[in-house]
Amino acid sequence: MRKTTIGWITAAGLIILSLALMGCAGMQTEQAQQTKTTEDLLSAAGFKQIFPTTPKLKARLQALPQKQIFMASRGPKLFYVYADAAGCGCIYAGNQQQYQAYQNLAAQYKMAAMQAQAAAMNEAAAMDWGEWGEAGPWFY
Template sequence: AVVQEVKKSDAKGTEVWLAAAGFRVQYADTPEKADHLQTMTQRKLTSHQRGDKVYYIYADALSCKCLYIGNEENYQRYQQLMIQERIADEQRMTAEMNMDAAMNWGLWGPFDYGW
């Protein structure tokens, strides 16, 4: 089952977050592994049941030629990191808007220089 889809432009960042969350990276260091990696769902975090445990897999045959593997604990940590990142982004945007508002553009006159 696909848990989360990742855009190509976000793949590198996602891999950093997966590693930070404790996902193990396995490189496709043999032709057999490389071939198998190609058959997997690419750049999407997917869940897989094995016995009584759930594992989360992220395959990237293009950039890193690797597979990230994590358990439920790693996945929960990844989710927490993503939430923290979104909060930080929102705080950064709010701070930028506050700085822009504090600029008091009206004080500097009209900006109609044809730009």
């Protein structure tokens, strides 16, 4: 009896561990997709993709805030930078007009995603769930 209990506990522990790892993998996939979407929108807005050509520039790339857009300046000129050392190993750089275009594209993308989600929810709500019978305790 004791061996069986230990076996079940071990099996349950392994299942919980594998589910946790799958959840982490799903989060990484979602983050990678979000990064790709951001980089696609930056490119579409006219941001220039710049790759470091020297070890010094590679070190500077690593030191920049990663995967977020920030404002920088060179002399009197202001520009916007997005660094992705782990992904593309590059930065995206653009001016004020390109940043504004990026914001507009990002808003359009978000609106389209929300509309697609709402359409999917409406489709699910319209389904005739009556055929499934009365909901049991597992439904709540």
